[in-house]
Amino acid sequence: MAASDLVDLSGLLDDAKCFAFLRQRRWPEGVRCPGCGSSAVIRDGRDDIQLHRQRYRCKACAGRFDDLTGTVLASRHQPLGVWVLCLYFMGLNLANRQIAGELGLSPSDVQAMTEQLRRGLVAKAPDVALDGKVEVDAVYVVAGHKGQPAAVAKRGDWDDAAGWRARRDAARRRRTSRPSSA
Numbered sequence: 001m002a003a004s005d006l007v008d009l010s011g012l013l014d015d016a017k018c019f020a021f022l023r024q025r026r027w028p029e030g031v032r033c034p035g036c037g038s039s040a041v042i043r044d045g046r047d048d049i050q051l052h053r054q055r056y057r058c059k060a061c062a063g064r065f066d067d068l069t070g071t072v073l074a075s076r077h078q079p080l081g082v083w084v085l086c087l088y089f090m091g092l093n094l095a096n097r098q099i100a101g102e103l104g105l106s107p108s109d110v111q112a113m114t115e116q117l118r119r120g121l122v123a124k125a126p127d128v129a130l131d132g133k134v135e136v137d138a139v140y141v142v143a144g145h146k147g148q149p150a151a152v153a154k155r156g157d158w159d160d161a162a163g164w165r166a167r168r169d170a171a172r173r174r175r176t177s178r179p180s181s182a
């Protein structure tokens, strides 16, 4: 990995930018209530600890939520930037053990993080069965990276479990349609 990749990445590690990045990925067409789906949402202050984590109140159902509510990042102790870096290292096809070394985390923590990131950023019904082909998703991230993780991230497809399933299924079809190419 070239050192310049990490330098380029540093812009994403700004906490405010990380949250703005997450917001854009999660709600590309504007914030929506995760409870009822309404776009009648007003800002309702910031998180007490994560000062760039925006809170919202839904005018339709009176529900309260924030940038991370319902995402795999909400219940985790790692700062958002660590998740972004984790995703970046996944894109470089580093093993969980290597990512753990880079981030100063335990391999079991990193394994839990990478498994969740592969399922999708926004938690959905747990119908994504992890199986022996789950590494296909990492291959797609690598293929799109080429040292431009921001460009890949801007596509926003890594937060879409349905999209991931579609890519996985497409990859399986390609594999099975060329059984002798390996």
Ligand SMILES: [Zn+2]
Binding pocket: 033, 034, 035, 036, 037, 038, 058, 059, 060, 061, 062, 063
């Ligand atoms: Zn609502």
